[in-house]
Amino acid sequence: xxxxxxxxxxxxxxTTAYAISSIIHLLYNIREVRKSGLPYIILxxxxxxxxxxxxxxxxxxxxxxxxxxxxxxxxxxxxxxxxKFELFKExxxxxxxxxxxxxxxxxxxxxxxxxxxxxxxxxxxATKVYxxxxxxxxxxxxxxxxxWRRHNKYTRPPFSEAVHKVxxxxxxxQAYAAVNVWSRGNSGVMVGRDLRTISMNVLSLSNFGVALSxxxxxxxxxxxxxxxxxxxxxxxxxxxxxxVLDNIIPLAIAPKWLLRNGPESLRKIGRSYDExxxxxxxxxxxGGRAATSGRRxxxxxxxxxxxxxGREKGPGLADAExxxxxxxxxxxxxxxxxxxxxxxxxxLALNLDVQDWLHRDLQEALKDExxxxxxxxxxxxxxxxxxxxxxxxxxxxxxxxxxHIPKWTADRYQPVNWRGRxxxxxxxxxxxxxxxxxxxxxxxxxxxxxxxxxxxxxxxSSSEGWVRTDQETGVKTPITPPETPRxxxxxxxxxxxxxxxxxxxxxxxxxxxxxxxxNFALVEMTAILAALFRDSSVxxxxxxxxxxxxxxxxxRSAISNSEGYLTVMIRHDVELEWVRR
Numbered sequence: 249x250x251x252x253x254x255x256x257x258x259x260x261x262x263t264t265a266y267a268i269s270s271i272i273h274l275l276y277n278i279r280e281v282r283k284s285g286l287p288y289i290i291l292x293x294x295x296x297x298x299x300x301x302x303x304x305x306x307x308x309x310x311x312x313x314x315x316x317x318x319x320x321x322x323x324x325x326x327x328x329x330x331x332k333f334e335l336f337k338e339x340x341x342x343x344x345x346x347x348x349x350x351x352x353x354x355x356x357x358x359x360x361x362x363x364x365x366x367x368x369x370x371x372x373x374a375t376k377v378y379x380x381x382x383x384x385x386x387x388x389x390x391x392x393x394x395x396w397r398r399h400n401k402y403t404r405p406p407f408s409e410a411v412h413k414v415x416x417x418x419x420x421x422q423a424y425a426a427v428n429v430w431s432r433g434n435s436g437v438m439v440g441r442d443l444r445t446i447s448m449n450v451l452s453l454s455n456f457g458v459a460l461s462x463x464x465x466x467x468x469x470x471x472x473x474x475x476x477x478x479x480x481x482x483x484x485x486x487x488x489x490x491x492v493l494d495n496i497i498p499l500a501i502a503p504k505w506l507l508r509n510g511p512e513s514l515r516k517i518g519r520s521y522d523e524x525x526x527x528x529x530x531x532x533x534x535g536g537r538a539a540t541s542g543r544r545x546x547x548x549x550x551x552x553x554x555x556x557x558g559r560e561k562g563p564g565l566a567d568a569e570x571x572x573x574x575x576x577x578x579x580x581x582x583x584x585x586x587x588x589x590x591x592x593x594x595x596l597a598l599n600l601d602v603q604d605w606l607h608r609d610l611q612e613a614l615k616d617e618x619x620x621x622x623x624x625x626x627x628x629x630x631x632x633x634x635x636x637x638x639x640x641x642x643x644x645x646x647x648x649x650x651x652h653i654p655k656w657t658a659d660r661y662q663p664v665n666w667r668g669r670x671x672x673x674x675x676x677x678x679x680x681x682x683x684x685x686x687x688x689x690x691x692x693x694x695x696x697x698x699x700x701x702x703x704x705x706x707x708x709s710s711s712e713g714w715v716r717t718d719q720e721t722g723v724k725t726p727i728t729p730p731e732t733p734r735x736x737x738x739x740x741x742x743x744x745x746x747x748x749x750x751x752x753x754x755x756x757x758x759x760x761x762x763x764x765x766x767n768f769a770l771v772e773m774t775a776i777l778a779a780l781f782r783d784s785s786v787x788x789x790x791x792x793x794x795x796x797x798x799x800x801x802x803x804r805s806a807i808s809n810s811e812g813y814l815t816v817m818i819r820h821d822v823e824l825e826w827v828r829r
Contacts, residue, residue, distance in 0.1 A: 270348035277346045280674040286353070286666070288344035291322055326812040328354070328651040332688035332698075341685070342666060344677075351677040354652075356685030358692060362751035363664050364655055364681060365759030370662050373761050374654035374678060380500030380814075381580065384525055385572030388764070389580065402553035402565060403573055404764050406455070406546040412771045414454045414545075416626040419775030422446040424621050425462040427780050427826060436789035436823030439593060441490075444586045448489055450772050455546040455577050456531050460486075483523040491520035493579055496814045528574045546577050581765050584649040587817040589773055591807065592643040595700045597786045597824055598803050602639075602702060607829065609635035610782050621779050626771075629778075634744035636774045638702040641745065644755035645687045646700060649815040652680040653757050683754050692752045705745050789825040 274290070281288045318338055321327050322345065327335070336343065336356035343354040355361050364371040372392050382390040388399040426446055430437045442462075449460040477484050483491070492499065495517045499507070507518030532550055550573060553565040565573070596603045613632040617624055655678075662673040673679060690697045696704070703709050756763035763769075780786075788799040799822075806822045 273348040274346065277348070277351050281344045281346050281351055284344065284673055285669065285671040286342055286344050286673070287340045288346050289319070289322070289339060291345045291347045326651065326816075328682050328684045329810070329812045329816050333685050333690070336682070336685045336689075341689075351674055353673060353677055353679045354685070355679060355681045356689065357666060358686060358689070358749055358751045360664050360666055361681045361686060361754075364679065365751060368760040370658065371655040371679060372658055374656045377654040380496060381576060382572060383499060383521070384528070384575045385566075385568030385570075387569065387572035387576045389576050390572075398563070399565065399569065399573060400764070402549050403546065403577070406549045407764055407768050411454055411545060412767060413626040415450055415768055415772050416630060416775045417622070418450045418453045419446075419772045420621045420624060420779045422449050422462050423776040423779035427784050429463065430824075431784060431826040431828055436825055438821040438823055440586070440590050440818060440821045443589050444490065444493075444582060445486065446776060447582050447585045447589070447772070448486065451578060451582060454768075457545055457547055458531070481523060481526065482519055485527050488520045488523040488527060489579060489582070491517065492524050493583060493814065495520070524575070525571065528571050528578065532570050532574055546574075550574060577765075581769055583815045583817065585769050585772060587649055587815050588640065588643050588647065589776060590818050591647045592639055592773075592777065593780070593786060593824070594788075594803055594807060594818065594822070595643065596639070596781070597788050598800055599700055600787070602700065603781070603785060605703065606635050606639060606781055607785070610778060614782060621782065630771065630774065633774045633778055634706065634708070635702070636777050637745060637770065638705040639777065640770065640773050641705050641753075642700060642702040645693070645753060647810070647816055648683040648687055648755040651684045651812060651816065652682055653754060655679045655681065681754065686752050686754065689752070692749055707744050707746055783829050785827050785829055786824050789823040
């Protein structure tokens with residue numbers, strides 16, 4: 249009895265001390281935010297508080313039973329993805345969330361976002377957010393400052409026009425093989441996992457020189473593939489990649505000894521982690537099992553990095569850093585590309601008028617090209633793919649892979665101009681540029697901001713462009729410049745696309761730390777969609793007893809129930825029906 253009483257007293261003392269400490273920290277943080285001149289809200293269970301972590305997974309499902317108070321939505325785990333611009337419209341386009349754990353600033357103001365992009369030293373990248381992708385070693389995504397520059401030196405050069413040509417050719421090859429499989433008979437197919445396979449195969453060849461076939465049943469690759477399990481391995485390369493991506497959260501938070509000695513479900517996760525690490529080491533040590541026609545790729549650059557440039561030019565990368573970067577480029581672009589393609593295809597299935605517009609434009613652009621897609625030359629055909637780029641950009645606007653671009657204010661107050669006055673962001677504050685808020689702001693994109701309208705990007709169309717209509721006066725105000733200047737890169741078809749307000753569109757981030765693989769991803773997605781929709785159409789497959797409208801409702805539900813983990817993706821796939829035109 250005495251022991252229980254002592255434990256109760258100790259527990260009460262600890263709880264009281266924690267509560268007092270939390271109140272003190274909260275009051276201090278409120279005082280700091282008040283100095284800034286920015287509006288703020290108090291979120292007592294924010295900043296990874298245990299209560300928030302335990303409840304955020306299911307509180308959105310409880311919404312129907314709670315008072316309809318918008319404030320509660322801040323406690324959803326992925327609230328920015330689900331609420332879009334709603335909370336910024338109510339609380340302001342810059343929201344300071346104050347909790348005992350610190351100050352978190354969510355930026356939905358294009359004015360403030362531009363300043364944060366331009367002042368890279370004042371608003372460095374919050375690398376702590378990316379701890380979950382450094383379990384093989386530090387890499388270009390998890391570092392900042394001088395260390396980032398050292399990694400960037402070796403990982404940026406491979407993303408060149410020569411590699412983009414490999415990406416183009418392989419993307420077309422993989423997509424054409426896929427649509428031939430999908431359009432067989434009248435069967436429905438869920439394309440989500442197949443799109444990941446296509447993207448993984450493109451990355452494998454362009455980055456590592458390893459050619460993989462979409463048709464797993466005809467694999468001839470000696471060492472890598474979806475099904476092949478070579479000597480010394482317990483899983484195929486494809487299965488290891490897929491299982492790591494499917495279980496990125498347990499891998500990030502569970503200790504490795506538990507993953508290797510726990511229940512079978514955890515041991516399988518541990519095996520996939522170990523197996524992928526072995527594959528990546530084999531790739532970097534042997535130089536790959538195939539070569540991309542002598543072109544320089546990421547694998548060659550990492551091999552050079554492991555040796556270094558000599559004492560005069562600076563150090564190279566340690567073995568763990570080489571593996572860490574190989575992992576990032578093997579999987580980081582995989583989920584973002586897969587997710588964007590998945591959203592684009594389902595939206596096209598739900599919007600047959602847009603699909604017909606895309607098909608007509610492709611027919612016009614490709615009328616002088618060979619009927620065999622494998623003969624489409626990158627330098628000649630890619631510049632004519634403006635309509636495909638419109639579809640991709642609109643998809644990225646609606647479903648940016650990441651809801652936030654994480655930055656922080658370092659160790660000092662950071663002044664920003666907001667609504668005509670100077671405000672001070674407090675030191676040590678997390679500062680997230682919220683892409684979903686910027687992408688859904690009607691003042692930047694017009695009244696149709698929530699709809700899927702790829703034609704809004706097309707300068708060749710007769711539409712009036714992006715406008716905002718004043719609800720009281722009915723006056724329409726143009727949002728974007730009437731013309732877009734031609735880019736220096738002749739192979740890019742951006743001369744036919746409208747340019748958003750600077751800072752308003754950032755699916756690949758922006759500024760100094762913009763994604764190095766942006767053009768790589770755009771070329772890959774363009775090649776895949778062009779090959780898929782040149783001669784085929786797609787719709788949501790009806791189940792027995794369904795009308796097409798009922799089937800489309802399931803497709804819309806799959807999109808609306810998307811969730812963000814590593815990236816924002818469709819988690820509950822629907823069957824699609826592919827038909828040759």
